[in-house]
């Protein structure tokens with residue numbers, strides 16, 4: 002029972018794992034190119050000049066090119082109209098060189114993001130946010146799967162193999178992480194509980210988890226006494242702690258220092274889920290490209 006208490010948890014290295022996914026993506030891109038003369042292309046649309054978003058978009062473009070794919074970046078002014086943005090999506094939907102489309106969220110308030118996302122061609126929706134992909138995932142059909150939950154699942158499967166019968170608790174019910182994470186874990190035969198801001202006894206529910214996924218966006222909310230000894234803890238949070246004048250510190254939704262000695266395995270922030278998200282975006286782009294061309298998609302990079 003107490004065997005894990007004195008042991009330091011295994012730290013899951015998301016950077017190393019992400020690099021191995023990018024290698025697989027890159028191998029498949031080479032194959033598509035040599036056997037079918039196809040180059041997968043990813044279009045990223047950024048509205049407005051939020052500095053953090055610009056950094057992410059730049060990183061995505063760089064990694065896209067590094068695995069041999071085409072990157073198309075579209076930067077639109079903060080004040081762009083919804084109809085101009087929708088027109089761009091229609092153009093990208095029709096462009097045969099574009100196999101994946103990502104519209105960086107959040108969008109400014111005057112734009113209806115659900116409308117924009119649902120304008121994206123289902124087969125090019127590499128974020129997996131389109132209602133049809135959400136429905137397909139929930140129905141157990143082939144779907145493009147949201148990148149962050151997919152990254153978490155790949156790490157969990159690598160660590161545990163079969164996830165059947167595991168008790169999974171997800172903290173957070175967002176459309177981009179909590180809900181699709183629940184679907185993926187259900188599909189992989191876990192018992193799944195989702196807790197959120199209106200839940201009662203969150204701590205007690207988390208204590209039952211073999212797999213605990215924290216995706217609420219509240220810095221260091223998950224404490225040591227929420228975690229069962231030996232549990233696997235996946236920290237999706239990226240919270241910037243501003244420290245006047247000094248460089249902001251990144252922390253997750255898990256109090257890493259106190260939880261690490263209790264957990265069996267834990268993802269760090271940074272260097273855990275974040276790099277996996279981008280790697281899965283590249284994997285989804287290759288998958289989308291293969292499906293569009295009616296070719297076999299790479300094995301082991303899906304849900």
Ligand SMILES: Nc1nc(=O)c2c([nH]1)NC[C@@H]1CN(c3ccc(C(=O)N[C@@H](CCC(=O)O)C(=O)O)cc3)C=[N+]21
Pocket residue numbers: 057103104105106107128148239251270271272273274275276277278279
């Ligand atoms: N349509 C859409 N799809 C997204 O997938 C999407 C989005 N909009 N909007 C913004 C968020 C944020 N996001 C991140 C991806 C990688 C890291 C990442 O690699 N983080 C590094 C550290 C980054 C740093 O130092 O700031 C890490 O955790 O190690 C972080 C955040 C994707 N997002």
